[in-house]
Every structure is written in C-alpha cells, then in structure tokens.
Amino acid sequence: MKSFIFANRNFKEITRDPASMIMSIGFPVLLIVALSLMKQSIGGMADIFEVGNFAPSMMVFGLSFFGMFVGSLMSTDKETSFLMRLFASPLTAVDYIIGYSLPVLPLAVIQGICCFIAAFFFGLPFNVNIILTLVVLIPIAAFFITCGLFIGSVFSSSTSVSGFSTILINAVVFLGGAVIPLDLIGGIFKTICYLLPFAHANDAVKAAISGEYTQIIPHLLWVLGYAVVLIVPATLIFRKKMKG
Amino acid sequence: MNAIEIKGLSKIFDERTAVDTLDLTIKQGEFFGLLGSNGAGKTTTIKMLCCLIQPTNGDALMMGNSIVKNSEAVKQIINVSPQETAVAPKLTVRENLEMIARIHGSSKEQATQKAGKMLSVFDMQARARDRAKALSGGFQRKLSIAMALITEPQILFLDEPSLGLDVRARRELWKTINALKGIATIILTTHYLEEAEALSDRICIMDKGKVQIVGTAKEIIGTAGTKTFEDAFLMYTEEGAL
Numbered sequence: 268m269k270s271f272i273f274a275n276r277n278f279k280e281i282t283r284d285p286a287s288m289i290m291s292i293g294f295p296v297l298l299i300v301a302l303s304l305m306k307q308s309i310g311g312m313a314d315i316f317e318v319g320n321f322a323p324s325m326m327v328f329g330l331s332f333f334g335m336f337v338g339s340l341m342s343t344d345k346e347t348s349f350l351m352r353l354f355a356s357p358l359t360a361v362d363y364i365i366g367y368s369l370p371v372l373p374l375a376v377i378q379g380i381c382c383f384i385a386a387f388f389f390g391l392p393f394n395v396n397i398i399l400t401l402v403v404l405i406p407i408a409a410f411f412i413t414c415g416l417f418i419g420s421v422f423s424s425s426t427s428v429s430g431f432s433t434i435l436i437n438a439v440v441f442l443g444g445a446v447i448p449l450d451l452i453g454g455i456f457k458t459i460c461y462l463l464p465f466a467h468a469n470d471a472v473k474a475a476i477s478g479e480y481t482q483i484i485p486h487l488l489w490v491l492g493y494a495v496v497l498i499v500p501a502t503l504i505f506r507k508k509m510k511g
Numbered sequence: 512m513n514a515i516e517i518k519g520l521s522k523i524f525d526e527r528t529a530v531d532t533l534d535l536t537i538k539q540g541e542f543f544g545l546l547g548s549n550g551a552g553k554t555t556t557i558k559m560l561c562c563l564i565q566p567t568n569g570d571a572l573m574m575g576n577s578i579v580k581n582s583e584a585v586k587q588i589i590n591v592s593p594q595e596t597a598v599a600p601k602l603t604v605r606e607n608l609e610m611i612a613r614i615h616g617s618s619k620e621q622a623t624q625k626a627g628k629m630l631s632v633f634d635m636q637a638r639a640r641d642r643a644k645a646l647s648g649g650f651q652r653k654l655s656i657a658m659a660l661i662t663e664p665q666i667l668f669l670d671e672p673s674l675g676l677d678v679r680a681r682r683e684l685w686k687t688i689n690a691l692k693g694i695a696t697i698i699l700t701t702h703y704l705e706e707a708e709a710l711s712d713r714i715c716i717m718d719k720g721k722v723q724i725v726g727t728a729k730e731i732i733g734t735a736g737t738k739t740f741e742d743a744f745l746m747y748t749e750e751g752a753l
Binding site: 269272273275276279280283284343347348349351352353354355356357358510 | 583589606642658
C-alpha cells in the first residue's frame with residue numbers, strides 16, 4: 268500500500284513535466300510521421316523505414332526515455348534530500364523499487380497507443396494484434412525501468428544519470444536496428460546487437476504487430492533476462508545506500 | 512522519562528572517526544540543541560539516530576527502541592526535517608503533506624484532516640494549491656518542517672532548519688519552531704548560536720566527534736567563565752577561544 272502512495276507521487280512528478288511527456292510520447296510519434304512522409308516521397312528509402320518496421324522501433328525508442336525518467340527522479344530525490352526524508356520513514360527497499368517502477372507502466376501503454384494512431388495514418392493495419400502489442404510493450408517497459416533503477420541507484424548526481432541515460436537511448440537507436448538494418452550489415456556487429464536486448468525488444472514488438480506469435484516469447488525472454496540481471500544489483504545497491 | 516538514551520555511540524568512516532563514543536540522555540518533551548563547528552559530528556549523529564546510517568559501535572534507545580536492533584519501530588516514532596530542502600517539487604503544498612502522512616500510515620481521510628491542520632498551524636492555507644517548487648526558500652523550509660510534524664512524531668529532528676534564510680524568514684521560522692515546544696522531543700542542529708540559545712532547553716556542544724559540554728546556555732556560559740555564549744562556544748570548539 269505504501270508503495271502505491273509513493274508511486275502516485277512519482278506519477279505526478281513525471282507527468283507534471285511537459286517537456287518529459289513531449290519527449291517520450293511526442294518525439295517517437297513525430298519521427299513516425301516524419302519518416303513515413305519521407306518514405307512516401309522517396310521510394311528508394313530502406314525497408315526499415317517502412318511503417319511496419321519503423322513504428323515498432325519507435326515504440327521501443329520511446330520506452331527508453333522512461334528509463335531516463337526513473338533514473339533522473341531518483342537522482343533528483345537524492346540531491347534534494349527528499350530521499351533522506353523518505354529513508355527515515357517506514358518505506359522499505361521493495362516499496363521504493365515498486366514506487367519508482369509502477370508509474371511508468373501506464374505511460375508506456377499510452378505511448379504505444381499514440382504511436383499506433385500515428386502509424387495507422389501511414390498504412391499500419393488495424394487489427395487485434397494491437398492489443399497484444401500493447402501487452403508486449405509492458406515487459407519491455409519493465410526492462411527500461413530496471414535500467415533506470417540501476418543507473419539511479421549507482422549514480423548520485425543528475426549529470427551522471429543524464430549522461431548514462433543518453434548512452435542508453437542511443438544504444439536503442441543504433442544497436443536495436445531502428446535506423447541501421449542489422450540484417451544488411453550482418454557479421455560481428457549483428458551478433459553483438461543480438462547479444463544485447465535492444466534488437467530483441469524491437470523484434471518482439473514487430474512479431475506482435477505482424478501476428479507471428481511464436482516469435483514473441485524468445486525475444487521477450489532475452490529482454491526480461493537483462494531486466495532480472497539488472498534488478499538484482501539495483502536493489503542491492505539501493506538497499507546498501509539506504510543503510511548509509 | 513527519557514526520550515533518547517545514547518550509549519557509547521560511534522561512527523568511523525574508513526579511518527576518520529566522525530562520532531566518538533557519544534553518551535547522552537535527552538528527556539521527553541525537551542528542546543535539545545546540538546551545536547558544533549563543521550565536521551563536529553552533528554549530522555552524523557542525527558543520521559544514526561534516524562537509522563539512516565548504522566553506528567560502528569554503541570547504540571541508542573529512542574523511546575525504548577534500539578536504533579540497531581529495532582530500526583523499523585524507531586522509524587514509526589521519529590521524523591526529520593533534513594538540512595537541505597526536502598520537498599517533492601512538482602507536488603502541491605497539500606499533496607506533499609498528505610503524501611508523507613499516508614506513507615507513515617494515515618488513511619486518506621486522516622491525511623486530509625492532518626494536512627488541513629498543518630496548513631492552519633503553519634499559516635500556509637493560501638499556498639495550499641501551489642506547487643512546492645514555486646515557493647520561496649523560507650516557505651519551503653516551513654513546508655519541510657510541517658512535513659516532518661504531520662506524522663505526529665514523538666521525536667523530531669531539525670537539521671539546520673534556518674540555513675540560508677534571510678533574517679526575517681529566520682525569525683518567522685523561530686516563531687514556528689518555538690510553538691512546537693512540548694508537542695514533541697525536538698533535537699535541533701544549527702550554526703546560528705543565537706538560534707540555539709533562544710530556542711533550546713539544553714545545549715550540547717560537540718567537537719571532533721566528542722561531547723564537550725551539555726547544559727543550559729546559562730550553565731555553559733557560567734562553566735566556561737565567558738561573557739557571551741559565542742565566546743563559550745569558541746572555547747569548547749576547534750582551537751579554543753579567539
């Protein structure tokens with residue numbers, strides 16, 4: 268119950284920052300619209316910019332911003348001593364982890380819906396797979412939340428959190444196959460990309476949209492594996508910092 | 512009855528001793544001032560008493576609850592207004608108050624009621640719907656103290672509550688703090704000697720992690736044989752009187 272009260276506070280902190288909302292929801296939508304218009308005008312553009320490929324990548328790209336929000340919120344709380352006040356309260360480490368994570372999940376679904384609405388105008392088929400895709404976005408959002416929790420637990424200053432979050436967002440774009448066709452490049456670069464979770468996140472969303480149901484779980488397991496690997500040290504470090 | 516019983520409390524960071532075998536007793540309802548120069552060990556002591564850091568040695572009983580063995584029970588009966596402003600910036604004044612009350616176990620209705628009372632006590636009704644980040648430094652401090660008090664703690668820690676405030680805001684805050692006397696046991700740390708002198712029932716001067724003297728301001732001046740409290744403070748800290 269206490270974790271929900273804390274989550275409610277965090278939801279307000281995130282949603283009352285218009286710049287954050289524009290960045291996480293507006294920016295991916297803008298890119299879907301812009302690139303789809305360009306694709307319509309320039310016939311020779313790569314297939315990754317076709318709406319069925321590009322929209323899923325942008326949904327995942329948008330989710331990566333939520334990792335940054337979680338990390339930034341944690342570092343701001345530390346810098347302003349707000350976290351010190353909370354550490355003196357009966358909240359437990361688990362309450363904090365839930366409290367920082369929960370507010371992002373509904374925002375992830377809203378972001379997915381906005382991306383879908385934009386993509387429909389450029390020919391993405393409207394069918395039952397949309398619901399499945401929104402469900403698939405939740406574990407992917409959970410992965411980015413754990414990234415934010417890890418960064419926010421390890422680093423105390425908002426400058427460090429901002430720097431590492433930017434690296435994360437760029438990794439999603441360049442190592443996830445959003446703008447670089449991984450199949451075309453192949454070789455060791457593709458192998459490395461598929462050792463990381465970002466390309467798997469994109470592929471899981473693509474599989475959900477196209478109805479290739481058996482493809483979804485293997486990709487999601489890869490993403491969730493990373494989430495588990497990150498949540499353990501994040502919780503331990505946070506617990507350690509709680510005890511000074 | 513004693514609200515706080517500190518027994519041989521120490522904190523060592525690597526090779527630096529921040530607090531050295533502290534023994535101290537604070538009575539229930541007492542307004543206790545903790546003074547010292549920078550690095551004297553005041554904030555480390557408060558952090559240990561609030562269960563924010565673990566002591567290297569020793570223990571303290573907070574209304575009978577050990578900070579080492581029963582920190583969860585301690586956290587139920589204390590609250591702290593930290594040195595820096597500690598408010599949720601994008602929440603309104605009322606939301607900040609209600610959130611802290613609810614985290615400490617109040618129901619939604621109780622939290623609303625308590626927040627209303629705090630807004631009235633601290634004269635903040637007119638700003639209740641304003642976001643905390645829009646408030647002046649003095650007002651944020653007032654809110655920070657109200658957030659500490661809304662949980663009705665038996666022991667309240669005020670860590671440098673008037674730091675960085677202008678004279679008028681500081682005097683206003685003194686009035687507010689003074690009104691808290693008797694409601695809870697209050698431990699105040701401050702660099703403003705006149706603040707400690709005006710507000711505290713008893714004062715402890717710490718230096719290099721150790722207690723130098725404990726008593727009323729008058730007793731400390733008398734024991735030191737100085738004309739003013741400031742002279743007595745200088746005598747008991749760092750290199751002694753200037």
